Amino acid sequence: GTKKIYSDSSLKKKIALNISGDLPSNKSKDNPKTERTGNREQQSAIIQKGVVKKGEKYSDNAYTYKIIKGAKKGKKAQVSIVKYRGREKSLYLEKKYVILNKVKCRIVDIGKRAFYKNNRLKRVMINIPVKSIGESAFGKCKNLREIQINSASLERICKRAFMDSKKLKLLAIRTKKLTASRIGKDAVKGTGKKLKFLAPKRKYKQYLNY
Numbered sequence: 001g002t003k004k005i006y007s008d009s010s011l012k013k014k015i016a017l018n019i020s021g022d023l024p025s026n027k028s029k030d031n032p033k034t035e036r037t038g039n040r041e042q043q044s045a046i047i048q049k050g051v052v053k054k055g056e057k058y059s060d061n062a063y064t065y066k067i068i069k070g071a072k073k074g075k076k077a078q079v080s081i082v083k084y085r086g087r088e089k090s091l092y093l094e095k096k097y098v099i100l101n102k103v104k105c106r107i108v109d110i111g112k113r114a115f116y117k118n119n120r121l122k123r124v125m126i127n128i129p130v131k132s133i134g135e136s137a138f139g140k141c142k143n144l145r146e147i148q149i150n151s152a153s154l155e156r157i158c159k160r161a162f163m164d165s166k167k168l169k170l171l172a173i174r175t176k177k178l179t180a181s182r183i184g185k186d187a188v189k190g191t192g193k194k195l196k197f198l199a200p201k202r203k204y205k206q207y208l209n210y
Contacts, residue, residue: 058100062086080109090123129153136160146170159184172198183210
């Protein structure tokens with residue numbers, strides 16, 4: 001099951017994706033919790049301190065993360081944001097890391113349907129080096145008007161990534177690494193009729209053909 005991380009109340013006041021790399025030192029709040037579905041021995045094995053394993057999910061007040069590369073304390077793991085439950089209208093992703101079960105985890109991916117049908121979002125700015133935007137990650141966000149992905153590491157935009165976000169008027173990307181095979185079908189289908197697209201000068205015409 002999804003593991004819970006309880007952060008202090010100040011996290012609620014942070015702009016939605018401005019993720020803090022630190023969690024409270026209070027042990028009763030710092031450690032992830034799991035659903036009590038097994039016996040104590042099973043729970044003990046699942047909640048092994050200082051270790052995160054591929055496929056595990058952790059949650060804080062606003063996000064659910066999925067481990068895509070496990071690690072022990074002292075090493076760096078990699079995670080995907082797979083669900084956002086916040087209520088902000090403007091989201092800024094600026095911190096590269098989040099601490100999960102005492103392990104420093106780098107955010108490298110916006111997962112499938114992470115923000116799907118989020119009707120509060122109006123503006124999203126991603127200022128960390130994510131490598132991919134998942135399938136329908138920002139699909140059917142009816143009030144979304146602007147997305148800026150300032151990641152030179154972006155290698156893939158999956159199918160229907162922004163599909164049917166009908167008010168989307170600006171899509172800006174910084175990467176030079178996209179190719180035709182790495183941009184999914186219908187990625188921007190159903191977006192605003194006057195969608196403005198910004199990209200590196202040398203890649204602009206090439207990306208428009210995708």
